[in-house]
Amino acid sequence: MTTFLTLSLLACVQDTSIADTAADAADTGEDEDTGSVDRDPLVGSYFPEDYAPESLARIIFVGDSITAGNGATKNGRAYTELLEENDDDEWPDATWLDLAGIYESPPDVIDDSRAGATTSSLVLQQLDYVTEDLGDTVSGPTAVVVTIAGNDVQGLLWNTEDTEKTVEKIIKNLDKFYDYFEDPVRFPDGAYVYLANVYEPSDNVGQADECFYGLNLEDALASLATANAATLANAQERGVAWIDMRGHFLGHGYNGDDPENEFHNPDDPSVWFDEDCIHPNDRGHHEIRRLFWYALAGKEFPGDGADVQ
Secondary structure: OOOHHHHHHHHHHHHHOHHHHHHHHOOOOOOOOOOOOOOOOOOOOEOOOOOOOOOOOEEEEEEOHHHHOOOOOOOOOOHHHHHHOOOOOOOHHHOOOOHHHOOOOOOEEEEOOOOOOOHHHHHHHHHHHHHHHHOOOOOOOEEEEEEOOHHHHHHHHOOHHHHHHHHHHHHHHHHHHHHHHOOOOOOOOOEEEEEEOOOOOOOOOOOOOOOHHHOOOOHHHHHHHHHHHHHHHHHHHHOOEEEOHHHHHOOOOOOOOOOOOOOOOOOOOOOOEOOOOOOEOHHHHHHHHHHHHHHHHOOOOOOOOOOOO
């Protein structure tokens, strides 16, 4: 990968100063004329220009166990299900944060995600499932929501020397994934891809007593930052949306309640991870739903603050 050295340097910057890097990516000034809200300085999502279609024929969920709903305690609480239709009993203040709150005619929903998916199985298996569901061509705009690459980088927790090889494989597979949805025959009215990056549960510490047997995995943070920097650069090159799930979850892992942690939120130090330290809990699924809802709606993300219609 010709850009790997550059991405590695960028990753080091992100790893040591995530808050500053994300703040540079976000416009944090409030517009008094329009009443728009401040963007969360930790969330540095990327969107191509005019990447929020007014209507969708369908939304396709693909990816790993996060999208498959692992960590949610009941049916209806996975982020995909909340996006389709809010659970008004669980989230009474978010009744409008579903597809009906964006589109006059809610799109069809197709979920081909699979627990344990990697970028390789995303391309080799899940795209076949999508073709089986849709056929060779469809009409109307399509949105594609995906969480992926967490299982690809998991091995780097124990062997960071494989970082370059792993990242190259991730990007190669993602390019094939994007090629599929850019096919003008299969999607003549366009497809909009929203890719979430990879988070971690230690709030950028690298160690949490509750996670991974309490092992110190600080060295793996740079590998994770390198992978996320690479998928961001690739998304910018390919013209797809990149959702900063890692940035939003900072301060809500297993060190977020530590006042000395740089991402500690004294107003809400709640944990958004399941006890396995891999999947989101119910609150985490709700927060991922919020990330994708604002992305699909083309609105600035207000972060931990109150949602604004």
